[in-house]
Ligand SMILES: Nc1ncnc2c1ncn2[C@@H]1O[C@H](COP(=O)(O)OP(=O)(O)O)[C@@H](O)[C@H]1O
């Protein structure tokens with residue numbers, strides 16, 4: 314146990330001290346914050362600047378609570394025209410009967426002005442119209458867009474973190490094998506401690522990344538007001554994503570260590586890792602596809618099949634309400650897969666890591682003891 | 683006492699050796715505390731394989747290794763120091779941190795590891811370089827760090843695979859002194875080497891291995907006695923045929939004739955030589971380790 318923790322701690326302190334790690338963390342944090350603020354800066358809540366010439370201001374704010382409405386008044390139509398053409402105002406209401414705009418009016422603003430105008434006139438005439446009550450008899454679709462967006466972001470995040478950490482594991486294994494330091498290491502720690510310590514250490518770094526992203530993202534979303542659009546259950550979703558990251562990472566990182574232990578030079582890492590990176594990519598693409606159709610058969614079936622479940626179950630969890638037992642069953646299947654991969658990976662690693670030189674064949678390693 | 687008995691190891695065959703390759707065919711020897719044991723043999727004889735098995739890095743097919751009467755496990759090996767034939771350090775890690783890390787892996791506490799590291803750095807003259815990355819060190823200094831990694835936990839047993847290879851004469855002396863110190867402290871030291879004069883100078887006992895078998899073990903004196911002394915006579919410009927009928931072999935270099943023999947009547951030989959010419963040298967000589975080695979593996 315001691316050996317395992319010492320190895321893990323070395324991985325963490327070594328990586329944290331590199332410039333690359335801190336810069337990477339900073340860049341992701343900034344990126345996440347930028348993404349959270351983007352809707353406000355670009356799309357943002359709509360804002361209208363309106364003018365009046367010899368008219369009452371219409372109660373637009375009551376009809377469109379999300380919009381920001383500012384009013385200005387002009388002495389005459391000419392002054393109003395100039396302001397419209399200069400782009401100072403979006404539209405000007407003249408004498409309560411006519412609206413001046415530069416080109417076609419913004420359709421939403423047009424509908425808004427028309428209906429509020431009618432309502433005010435009718436109200437003045439003593440007619441009151443109760444607003445229509447909207448009622449959905451289907452699923453709650455209020456948060457559909459937000460949910461789909463969150464699912465896409467999650468999948469991308471899981472993919473990038475898994476890929477990044479898994480490559481780090483591979484490079485670390487080859488560093489130790491190629492520099493032959495592994496022989497001294499294995500004379501003091503057991504192979505599973507060396508392998509496990511590396512995987513745990515780099516996994517903790519991945520978690521630090523993930524938590525940073527989650528915290529920065531949530532904080533930025535609160536500040537920017539984006540969080541108001543979030544569906545309920547975000548904390549649960551984040552907890553789920555952490556668990557799925559750990560499971561997915563354990564699966565891929567163990568395989569990565571096994572594959573990497575077959576080669577002795579950094580230049581050979583990417584080629585020996587190709588099958589594994591392909592598997593991660595395929596998992597990502599399928600998961601990305603299912604963000605469009607999170608309730609479809611493909612998503613439902615693959616959300617139980619390791620290692621696809623590591624990315625697809627989070628998509629389903631983000632996009633719809635998934636019963637707890639389904640999440641549990643899928644996690645159990647993944648845990649079994651992780652255990653199988655651990656025993657396979659440890660065997661390959663143990664047999665291959667001391668055999669430096671030419672690239673080994675997986676089949677040969679499994680056959681000979 | 684470190685006892686190695688009847689180790690056997692066969693490597694699985696590759697395309698070039700389908701039947702597999704027998705690397706060790708019954709290797710056995712023992713080393714007492716405070717004894718320096720030289721392990722010699724041609725390339726491919728099985729030295730590295732033997733040491734790897736002792737260190738638990740490889741598993742033997744059969745045979746056993748025991749230390750102080752107990753068979754070796756991970757816990758015992760934690761207190762061993764090892765320098766593999768293929769050196770290796772974390773190139774980007776700082777010198778002191780690296781040594782400390784290995785101290786911790788060998789079971790030292792944080793404070794102990796730090797103190798042991800500081801002491802070693804001081805003794806090896808690396809104190810100024812303690813915060814530098816290993817890759818910025820000269821090869822000689824990297825070798826010292828490698829030694830420090832093997833010594834940091836004050837090992838009970840030292841196993842070094844060709845520790846002198848690639849060292850300049852001054853570094854050889856420094857390493858020899860360091861090993862002798864440990865040895866005097868009661869640590870059994872095993873090292874392999876091709877530098878037989880060095881082995882002869884340093885070691886209390888020697889094991890000669892050839893093709894996976896021990897062909898000779900014992901103290902250098904025992905091996906010499908077994909090999910037998912030889913008589914060497916050098917005569918300048920002797921009359922032709924002076925050595926006819928004498929045992930041994932004559933080699934001629936210029937006008938100097940050298941007779942070397944392991945038997946015969948030395949007084950008779952001396953008389954004949956003096957009669958034949960000018961005797962420049964007459965003496966009993968002990969065989970060198972090189973001669974013993976060549977004889978043993980022949
Ligand atoms: N991992 C291995 N796989 C196959 N053969 C090996 C392996 N390691 C060593 N050998 C073979 O075992 C024999 C002994 O090698 P080694 O112990 O390295 O000898 P030495 O250290 O005395 O030079 C050699 O013939 C070598 O080729």
Ligand SMILES: [Mg+2]
Pocket residue numbers: 726729730731767843
């Ligand atoms: Mg060797």
